[in-house]
Amino acid sequence: MRQVIIPQQLADLPRELPSGNIVALSGQTMGTTWSVRYINLPGLPKVAVASAIETALDQVVQQMSTWLQGSVINQFNHAEPGTVLPVPWEFSAVLSKALAVASQTDGCFDPTVGTLVDLWGFGPQQGRELPPAPESVEAALLDSGWKKLQFDPVRSELKQSGRLTLDFSGIAKGFGVDQVAAALRQSGLQHYLVEVGGEFYGYGVKPDGQPWWVALERTPDAAMLDEYIVAAHGLGLATSGDYRRYFEHEGRHYAHTINPATGWPVAEAPVSVSVLASSCMEADAFATALTVMGLERGLAFARTHELAALFTVHAQDELVQRASPRLQEMLQ
Structure with a gap:
């Protein structure tokens, strides 16, 4: 079953539709891929847009990548x-x-x-x-x-007060998405969809009046679950999942999200948590935090802080989905 998410800000869309064509660009960054779709403007070469995108992403890597020797974070x-x-x-x-x-x-x-x-x-x-x-x-x-x-x-x-080691892996990719969106706006573009490694920010609509539809990420074994699609206008979307980077030992699954309180990978973590927020950076950080909290505490936090979040969790022998009240309000 398909669930459709319509954010409140969709009502703020301009009445006049864009008249250009959809241009698609893509590349690699941060150990993953990026893609951008936008409605072109007369006199704005595709190569100039691609250059602005790559400059924005390269800047994030130069400052925040722990994989890059000499980065600011290192x-x-x-x-x-x-x-x-x-x-x-x-x-x-x-x-x-x-x-x-x-x-x-x-x-x-x-x-x-x-x-x-x-x-x-x-x-x-x-x-x-x-x-x-x-x-x-x-x-x-x-x-x-x-x-x-x-x-x-x-x-x-x-x-540096001692031996503290920063790691921005739970927030930098979302910031990269926001920086690309900012670069597109500075180029004069008003209708676009940005994606980096499965995290998104969208604004505006397509020439046919349809919004930029984005599906909330589902795990490889969750094909039977509801599909949630969101009209991404003025909205960032990020998903944290325990199925991306992990290892298994003696029957236990050790995923990449660390519980800062214990120092161990989160025990019985949600399979995935998707968050919608006004910026992708914020969505990215809160998706990680809610994963650490787990379902019940995470839902309570999302309710109190009015976060739009979708949890996918194991319940006995099956996967189930739980939406926060804020996300439920957006469902059409």
Whole structure:
């Protein structure tokens, strides 16, 4: 069965339809792929749009990729204790949002879990086949904790207070989507759909008046579940799933989302959590946080904070879906 999600801001669409053609572009970034569809404008070459997109994405990688030696995030991670590092405004914006979500979620989202991510083999040094020793996890926990960060957002300065290791993998891709959308707007485009690694931001409509329809991601074994499609106008969409990066050992599934409170991959995590928000960066961060919380706590949080979220979870021997009240309000 298909469920249709219509956000409130769809009523704000201009009455005059765009008259150009749909142009499609694609490429690779952040270890995944990107794609953009937009309604072209006279005198705006496709090569110029592609260049603006790639510049925006390359900037995110240069600042926030732990895989890139010399990135801003790695400069901080490898800095000597006491080092004060000036950071670009983009990095500052992402860290500010990460810390805000960390505070809202009581640390279920934590940008300082880099040491734990590396320990479990989900960082640049990949390839674990068995869990690390519990004492190693406890030691890594001591080098984590968002409240230990010394960050001055006014000066855009970050101090390495010890051995903290930042990891933006739960928020940077969403920010990249938002940055591409911003680059398209600066180019004069008013109707577009941006996707990076399965995360989206859309604005406007197509020439036939149809919105940019996006399907909420489903797991490979969830074909029998309802399909949720959203009219993506002024809306970011991100999905966190335990089926993307994981390893199995002695019958247990260890997925890439780390519980910052325990230092271990989230136990009995939802199969996936999709979140709709005004920015893809926010959707990205909250999808990770709700995954850490789990179904009941996550639904309660989504209800209190009016988050539009869809949980897919195991219930006995089958998969079930649970939508937050805010998402249910959008269903048509």
